[in-house]
Amino acid sequence: MNFIIGILFSLVVVGIFVLIPWVGVWAFDLRYLFGIIVPYAAVATFIVGIIIRVLGWARSPSPFRIPTTAGQQKSLPWIKQNKIDNPSGTIGVIIRMALEILLFRSLFRNMSLEFRGGAKLAYEWEKWLWIAALAFHYSFLVVLLRHLRFFTEPIPAFVRWIEKLDGLFEIGIAPFAGFAAPGILISGFILIAALTYLFLRRLYISQTRYISLPADYFPLFLIIGIAATGILMRHMGVFMQFIFKVDWFSVQVVNVKELAMGLVTFNPKIPEGIGTIFFIHLFLVSTLIAYFPFSKLVHMAGIFLSPTRNLANNSRTVRHINPWDYPVHVHSYDEYEDEFREKMVEAGLPVEKMPESQTEDGSGTQEEAEKE
Amino acid sequence: MYDGWKIIPGLIIFLILLLFPLWNQAFHPGKAGITPNPELTETAKNAEKCIEPKPFMKTQHMKMLDEWRNEVVRDAERYYKSSEGKEYYKSLQITCLECHSNKSKFCDQCHNYMGVDPFCWDCHIEPKENE
Numbered sequence: 287m288n289f290i291i292g293i294l295f296s297l298v299v300v301g302i303f304v305l306i307p308w309v310g311v312w313a314f315d316l317r318y319l320f321g322i323i324v325p326y327a328a329v330a331t332f333i334v335g336i337i338i339r340v341l342g343w344a345r346s347p348s349p350f351r352i353p354t355t356a357g358q359q360k361s362l363p364w365i366k367q368n369k370i371d372n373p374s375g376t377i378g379v380i381i382r383m384a385l386e387i388l389l390f391r392s393l394f395r396n397m398s399l400e401f402r403g404g405a406k407l408a409y410e411w412e413k414w415l416w417i418a419a420l421a422f423h424y425s426f427l428v429v430l431l432r433h434l435r436f437f438t439e440p441i442p443a444f445v446r447w448i449e450k451l452d453g454l455f456e457i458g459i460a461p462f463a464g465f466a467a468p469g470i471l472i473s474g475f476i477l478i479a480a481l482t483y484l485f486l487r488r489l490y491i492s493q494t495r496y497i498s499l500p501a502d503y504f505p506l507f508l509i510i511g512i513a514a515t516g517i518l519m520r521h522m523g524v525f526m527q528f529i530f531k532v533d534w535f536s537v538q539v540v541n542v543k544e545l546a547m548g549l550v551t552f553n554p555k556i557p558e559g560i561g562t563i564f565f566i567h568l569f570l571v572s573t574l575i576a577y578f579p580f581s582k583l584v585h586m587a588g589i590f591l592s593p594t595r596n597l598a599n600n601s602r603t604v605r606h607i608n609p610w611d612y613p614v615h616v617h618s619y620d621e622y623e624d625e626f627r628e629k630m631v632e633a634g635l636p637v638e639k640m641p642e643s644q645t646e647d648g649s650g651t652q653e654e655a656e657k658e
Numbered sequence: 659m660y661d662g663w664k665i666i667p668g669l670i671i672f673l674i675l676l677l678f679p680l681w682n683q684a685f686h687p688g689k690a691g692i693t694p695n696p697e698l699t700e701t702a703k704n705a706e707k708c709i710e711p712k713p714f715m716k717t718q719h720m721k722m723l724d725e726w727r728n729e730v731v732r733d734a735e736r737y738y739k740s741s742e743g744k745e746y747y748k749s750l751q752i753t754c755l756e757c758h759s760n761k762s763k764f765c766d767q768c769h770n771y772m773g774v775d776p777f778c779w780d781c782h783i784e785p786k787e788n789e
Contacts, residue, residue: 340669434678439771445773450775456777467721467723468774538713551683
């Protein structure tokens with residue numbers, strides 16, 4: 287697919303997902319639908335979808351151990367084993383999985399490969415993908431955990447610590463009115479920056495551009511939309527009021543928490559004073575949650591089942607029985623020959639065991655066959 | 659199913675973590691329904707309105723204070739002209755606290771509810787409240 291079509295398609299879809307709650311709340315006042323029914327439905331879809339997805343994977347037989355990993359496997363005692371990259375036991379596997387899940391080790395190994403000056407192939411150190419992926423995933427996690435302040439009462443201490451740490455870089459003098467109050471939380475901005483980089487990288491490198499599909503662009507744009515609406519609500523309300531004299535981005539955050547607590551305690555109600563922008567934010571989040579199990583985003587669950595990472599390389603010490611073994615009807619050569627021996631002899635084909643009459647003669651198979 | 663004894667517990671742990679807000683509230687019964695109720699002092703009630711309309715003050719007071727700080731400290735602009743055209747002296751302690759002197763029953767109500775820790779009192783003296 288042409289990448290421009292892919293990008294346009296994803297942009298239009300995200301645009302539609304912005305317009306649906308916008309029109310729905312602003313024109314038709316469907317607050318109950320977008321504030322309560324859609325989030326519940328999204329979370330239910332997510333939970334059921336993830337369970338079905340993971341159980342589906344669990345039903346597929348796990349393949350044999352894949353020893354093609356970057357490290358020396360367990361061998362003779364005087365050959366040093368790489369216990370993390372090529373583990374032979376559970377502890378090594380746990381360390382390898384933890385490094386992969388928490389630090390994205392396979393992305394760290396990423397190298398760029400290109401032709402330099404004609405036919406000369408050059409490999410180059412390339413860590414930007416790894417850095418941007420780490421920045422994106424961890425800032426998204428921090429943003430997610432920060433939002434627990436809306437879903438808990440009293441707010442647990444760890445949520446407040448995270449927010450404190452996130453707001454470490456207090457900006458005294460803001461670029462424009464009211465930007466720095468309430469305090470700047472760095473994770474939201476890192477999130478947008480990392481996503482922008484990941485999108486531009488996809489476009490800039492011709493190979494990734496070639497293999498990119500709307501399914502790759504759509505989640506990027508969707509999460510950018512979520513982060514952007516969040517930042518608009520937090521930082522841009524007063525700016526819009528002072529400069530453009532409109533109250534589009536102001537949200538009464540206490541009422542938002544009332545809504546969230548209502549959802550959590552299954553006692554949902556829609557408080558007043560929540561602007562349309564919040565419903566756009568919530569609808570985009572609901573879209574992301576519901577889309578999760580059906581898309582590439584489900585690598586969150588899938589990474590735990592990556593066979594090159596979670597299987598110890600012990601093929602030489604443990605016998606692995608084919609897990610999908612079932613009784614196969616076999617027709618061994620002996621049975622085959624028993625069935626066709628007469629005909630084989632007639633056709634002059636060599637047989638392992640001569641028919642009774644001929645073996646007694648003790649003469650050669652070929653000659654006997656020719657005489658008959 | 660293969661490796662179900664690892665995968666099923668993993669899924670269950672994931673769901674328990676995911677649904678943290680649901681079971682967390684069971685440890686704090688009755689807290690979920692409590693919503694902040696900032697009380698106005700008599701002075702505030704008599705004044706009838708704040709320097710700007712209530713919805714604006716609810717969402718933008720922190721930005722206004724932040725701006726006031728910068729304007730007063732950096733530019734020595736001491737007076738704020740409200741949207742109604744009335745002038746106010748830009749001061750947390752003199753203007754705001756004149757009416758809203760009940761920090762624990764006014765400011766803290768929403769701030770605690772939302773887990774907000776404003777840095778006003780890093781420099782300003784907290785109002786002494788007479789119980």
